Amino acid sequence: MAERKEISIPVADPTNPYAIPAAMPSSADKNPRSFSVEDFALPSRKLDDWRFTPVERLEEFASVFTPAGQVQVSVSAIDGSDVPSGVSCVSIPKSQAPAGTVSKPNDRVSAVEWNSGANAVHVHLAEDTSVPVLVRVHSESFELDSLHLVITTAANVHADIVVEHDGDARLAEGVEISTGDFSEVSTTFIHEWSDTSKHVGNHRIHVGKGATLRHSVVTLGGQTVRIRMDQDFGGEQGDLTMLGIYFAEPGEHIEHRTMVVHNQPECKSRVIYKGALSGQGAHSTWVGNALIEPTAPGTDSYELNRNLILVPGAIADSEPNLEIENGNIVGAGHASSVGRFDDEELFYLMSRGVPEKEAQKLVVAGFFNELIEEIGIPAISEHLMNTVNARLER
Numbered sequence: 001m002a003e004r005k006e007i008s009i010p011v012a013d014p015t016n017p018y019a020i021p022a023a024m025p026s027s028a029d030k031n032p033r034s035f036s037v038e039d040f041a042l043p044s045r046k047l048d049d050w051r052f053t054p055v056e057r058l059e060e061f062a063s064v065f066t067p068a069g070q071v072q073v074s075v076s077a078i079d080g081s082d083v084p085s086g087v088s089c090v091s092i093p094k095s096q097a098p099a100g101t102v103s104k105p106n107d108r109v110s111a112v113e114w115n116s117g118a119n120a121v122h123v124h125l126a127e128d129t130s131v132p133v134l135v136r137v138h139s140e141s142f143e144l145d146s147l148h149l150v151i152t153t154a155a156n157v158h159a160d161i162v163v164e165h166d167g168d169a170r171l172a173e174g175v176e177i178s179t180g181d182f183s184e185v186s187t188t189f190i191h192e193w194s195d196t197s198k199h200v201g202n203h204r205i206h207v208g209k210g211a212t213l214r215h216s217v218v219t220l221g222g223q224t225v226r227i228r229m230d231q232d233f234g235g236e237q238g239d240l241t242m243l244g245i246y247f248a249e250p251g252e253h254i255e256h257r258t259m260v261v262h263n264q265p266e267c268k269s270r271v272i273y274k275g276a277l278s279g280q281g282a283h284s285t286w287v288g289n290a291l292i293e294p295t296a297p298g299t300d301s302y303e304l305n306r307n308l309i310l311v312p313g314a315i316a317d318s319e320p321n322l323e324i325e326n327g328n329i330v331g332a333g334h335a336s337s338v339g340r341f342d343d344e345e346l347f348y349l350m351s352r353g354v355p356e357k358e359a360q361k362l363v364v365a366g367f368f369n370e371l372i373e374e375i376g377i378p379a380i381s382e383h384l385m386n387t388v389n390a391r392l393e394r
Contacts, residue, residue: 033104037064037115040108049107052285052317054253057224060144061109061172061200067117068143071171075123078132078162078379086127089135091119092150098122099150102176102204106230106259110202113146113172120148125159125185132160132377139169142196148174151187155180155208160377162188166221169193173201179211181235186214188375192387193222195252201227209235209264216243216375219254220387226255233264243371244273245384247391248282248314255285258303262291266298273305274371276364278391280313288320288334297328305336308367310360310392361392 031049032039041047042062043055075089076082083089092099099120105111123135137147151161157180165171179185193199199222207213211234219225231240240260248254260269275284288303307316320334341363349359368388372381 031106033106035100035104035111035114037108037111040111043108052287053226053255054224054283057198057253058109058200058226060170061112064112064115065144065146067146068141069145070141070143071137071139071145071147071169073121073147073149074136074138076134076136078134078377081131084129084131084133086125087129087133088124088126090122092122094118094120094148098152098178099148099176102178102206103230103232105174105202107202107228109172109200109226110174110228113148113174113200113202116146116172117148120150122150122152123161125153125157125161127154128157129159132162132379135161135163137163137165139167139171142168142170144170146172150176152178153180153183153185155182157183157185160186160188162190162377162380164190164192165199166192167194168197170198171200173199175201175203177203177213177215178206179208179213181208182210183208184212186216186376188216188377188380189218190380190384191217191219191222191225193225195221195223195249197222199225199227203227203229205229205231207231207233207238207240210237212239214241214243214376217256218244218384219246219256220384220391222252222254224253226253228257228259230259230261232261233267236265236267238264238267240267240269242269242271243374244275244286245368245371246273246275246284247388248275248277248284249391249394250279250313251281253283253285257287257289259289260291260301260303261293262296262299262301263293264296267296268300269302271303272371274307274368275316276308276310276367276388277314277316278310282314284315285317286319286336287317290322290332290334292324292326292329292332294325296326298330299326299332300330301332303334307338308364309338309340310364357392361389364388364392
């Protein structure tokens with residue numbers, strides 16, 4: 001008689017919840033994390049991570065290149081005064097920490113950016129700043145270029161950082177953000193490129209223990225812009241808010257991808273992205289991923305995307321993904337919508353003598369105003385709304 005064998009049931013390792021097949025990384029985020037370009041396939045519509053992207057427009061970013069060095073980076077206070085005390089901006093080799101310390105590249109274009117060019121710009125905030133810090137990224141060249149920006153803050157720091165992009169560019173950009181424990185920080189990235197510019201970006205974000213980070217992305221220009229954001233927490237009770245505003249016009253492709261990883265207990269995240277699209281060939285993509293790992297009890301997570309179609313012919317892709325691997329959570333949810341102008345709102349305004357074009361502007365202003373106010377930097381709020389209105393006039 002054959003010897004009877006007991007069935008072997010794998011037991012989870014509390015120090016490594018991903019050690020057994022039943023607990024794998026997010027099914028919505030299968031890409032490797034690597035500094036090596038060869039670990040990633042060439043972008044193709046057949047790949048899930050690229051299926052919404054016009055990959056033919058971004059072919060030049062798929063292989064390592066020599067940067068033109070035409071991108072200019074300057075740092076000041078947002079009111080034009082000198083850099084506040086406690087703020088430093090230096091060029092460092094990519095081989096030197098803190099460069100390369102926040103996760104690793106997560107797709108081919110971000111690995112290409114890492115391997116194209118040897119240096120990074122490191123902006124460090126060692127103490128509180130009463131005036132927002134402005135990092136201006138400007139280019140007047142369509143030569144292929146790259147930029148790696150590292151933003152770090154000390155523990156307990158309260159600060160606002162605005163990173164403003166403008167001009168003509170074909171830019172591959174990598175951004176690493178690491179906030180100190182118990183800090184309260186906002187980072188706002190504004191993209192106002194020319195209509196023929198291209199920009200691929202990768203933001204890798206680490207939120208310190210007990211820290212609060214408001215990360216905002218405003219994309220109001222560029223022929224093709226694709227920004228991917230990956231985040232994790234460095235300790236319990238972290239608080240992350242990710243806000244996004246975008247406006248796509250005919251022929252433009254604007255794409256944002258967010259990945260929030262809850263890997264620590266009692267952390268909170270809110271992701272809210274809103275976009276408007278106007279005209280034939282205007283295309284936007286938002287893909288939001290949230291993963292709640294077994295190590296993250298007490299998680300509170302929510303993501304929302306809304307799209308407003310202003311003129312027929314535009315396409316908005318909206319895909320929220322939520323994966324929960326922990327039953328002990330406060331809450332988790334997501335929602336998305338794509339719709340045209342509310343006829344009742346327009347009728348109400350026009351019936352009271354408001355011309356149709358002005359009525360449309362008021363509706364769009366209301367659509368975006370909540371997020372612009374939540375960004376919380378008065379020095380740029382009026383500018384952002386004026387830029388949106390200028391696009392509506394066009």
